[in-house]
Amino acid sequence: MNKTTAPQRSSGEKEALLSNVALLYYGEGLTQGEIAKRMKVSRATIVNMLRESRELGVVEIRVDGHFLTGSNLARELREKFSLEDVYVAQPASETVRMSRAQSLEQLARVAAMAVLDVVEPGDRLGVAWGETIMAVADAMPRNAVPDVEVCQLIGSMISERVPASENCTIQIANKLGAQCFTLHVPGLISSVELARQLCAEPTIQMQMERLKSLDMAIYSVGNVTSQTHLVAAGMTSEEALADAVAAGAVGILCCRYLSADGAQIDLPPQDRLIAADVADLKSARKKLLVVCGTDRADATLACIHGGLATHLVVDKPLALALLDV
Known part of the structure; x- marks a missing residue:
């Protein structure tokens, strides 16, 4: 502004x-x-x-005394995990149980403001895909920031839950008045060999190269239950997911499995993905992690321990769960 x-x-x-x-x-x-x-x-x-x-x-x-804990929660989390900043979305009422959709809507409004707080003129910004990031994109007001580039972190995908992955990138770019770079290729390729061939194409190479020099990235992290978006989008099977869990996976970031210490676990379908890898995300100066729900506590901790979060946006139940660890 x-x-x-x-x-x-x-x-x-x-x-x-x-x-x-x-x-x-x-x-x-x-x-x-x-x-x-x-x-x-x-x-x-x-x-x-x-x-x-x-x-x-x-x-x-x-006046409700419960709301006074919001600032303390954020400060405690920031100090405990040595984060640059933390935002905690507070429930409208401590006595009325909110649905996940309601919690996500409230979290998205807070995260939308966090995006505007963190992004700076001249930044190259990477945007992930999923219901959380789509909610953030919907909640963002128009607020142009000069000379910003917005890049798609995951190739084109679509699911019943979320519109095409490029929608998140395009909408956030429009809200920021930024130049937009989408990935002109499917996020999941039918074979490993075809994925290698596509990645060797000069146009795709140039697009992927941008993801190695991000100033800021916005993403969420999923859990490894059978309800995860990776399964819902048809990108993996429940059997393959179980194999990943047995290998130590506790979270899913940009369609890639994470171990408890935030390391990337190279298991299918990662060899057929066209998306930023964990090293690309970790190299960004500013990493805005937006997460809703205590069922993602282990995944959130993996991101924090792996250096994949400098700024954190969570709902109050998740904030409390993280402080109890």
Whole structure:
């Protein structure tokens, strides 16, 4: 956001931005000055945005002691795992159980603000695929950042849960006013030999080379249960997944298996994948990991231990589970 002239926004985009600011202030307990620093605007702008969010009914002020723990949770996680920053999505009510869809929607709004906090002019940004990243892309307001490149981390894939993988990349690029580089090849190839041949093509080589020099990457991590997206998308079988678990896999990152220490486990279908590998992601200066649900605690810890997270966005139940480890 420009400090002097705010871009024109639709009413929906404006409300989304106001909601994100309100979540940081009322939900996470950040000061107006801290929010202003993250958003790269003046403190007066944040004051006005908070006032407007109350006037429009985006925020209903209600004192609840549980919300005061949000900022402490984030700070404790940041200190425990030596992370640069942590964002904790707070539930609307401590007494009403939220569905996963509701938790994910709330987490995505917080993560959308985190993206705008972390991305900087001139960054090359890698974007993964999945229901969590698609939710983040949907929640992001339009906020142009100069000279940003957005690159697709996983070749084209589609599943019943999530639209084509390039949708995540294209939508985030549009929201940031960035140049977009999609991977013009399927994410999973029918044979190992064909995958090798495609990767040898100059155009694909050039696209994959961009993924080795990322400034920032945005991704989530999946668990290794039979409900994982890797199985749902038809990229592996339950039998192959069981073999990976037996070999020590605790999480799935960009369709690649992770061990408990965050190392890549080279098991099928990795030899038929066209996607960033774990080393590409680890080399990025800024790694924004967005995770919803305690069933992904082990996978989240694997990313943290493997140096695959500098910035973390989690829901409150997962935050508490990570602190209990």
